Amino acid sequence: MVIYGVALLAACLVVGLYVGELLGQLLGVQANVGGVGIAMLLLVLIAGSQRSRALVTGHSGEGIKFWSAMYIPIVVAMAASQNVVAAVDGGMLALIVGVLAVLVSFLLVPLISRIGGAGAPLPPLEDSLQPVKERGRNGNL
């Protein structure tokens, strides 16, 4: 049943966010500490275990894959509901801070990536098993 996969996904998120809130309170922080990340770890662990195979294969798995494929449209909707005017109106200071922070962070990516050895590049996108694959049918992305 499709709903089993969706329910598993939802349960992972709820548990993750709850643990994240608790972690935040424990650390005395007014924020959710890694709730979504914890939810992702939960899903990875559950999907990898033999006992829960029925929940992540067949129709149940389709329920998770559907939401995974809806991710980009959700991000597009997210972009469309950002406060872009505030970013543009923030003036020079906000602009310079934002630009420099991003530049410096970009530059650090190759440096810190050396820790633990560089990863092997993924194969070209058309070999991907992601449901979004059919979108990139023009191959040369």
Added chain:
Amino acid sequence: METFSEVLRANALIVAFTVVGLTVYLSYMISKRLTYGRIHGSAIAILLGLVAAYFAGLETEGQRGVADIGVLAGVGIMGGGMMRDFGIVATAFGVQFSELSKSGLAGIVSIFSGVLASFLVGAIVAVSFGYTDPESITTIGAGAVTYIVGPVTGTAIGASSDVIALSVAAGVVKSILVMIGTPMVASKIGLNNPHSAMVFGGLMGTTSGVAGGLAATDPRLVPYGALTATFYTGVGCLLGPSILYFSVRAFA
């Protein structure tokens, strides 16, 4: 016409699915026909979304982009934190645990260096703009971390409201730049594998920025970047009003 608009308002989320679907379709057409596939369709879609949010913000003077336009309120639901987090978690499906643990150390290092680097940049720019009180310097530095860390820190240490607003603006600039800039620099910074994606998420930290930027670069990298990014804001909120504030006070 009035009836039509009523139907749209009463079914906001469904309308959002339609509008976003059309936007994505249009973007992939632009990607294929105008850029011959050189610019990824999802990058164009995200850019279109941001442009639409800008004009909607000018028109409505609201803070939530097109979601402030009555009939498009559903875009705000679809793109809100709840659906975003749900989608992000779903992308973790199919990720190998071994892949994550292999990059664990680099991921943790990246989160702390990312918070520190962004904070330093923000604080230095604040000083060069003539701010001298530790509260303002810390808050603007925290805004460079993310637009959530800025106001959380500013409120905690008692910064003025215009400085807090500035810190939010800086964070939003960062988030939007990461969305747009990531596909452009991806190949130059080696962003083509799960390992560097985890480092990238930890360094950038803005969940929206990382989510959008990686989606436009290679959707398969999204779960790795998102995993570390979701810890970043928490770490920022932890360090901002404490260690970072005390360090700034020791210098200023």
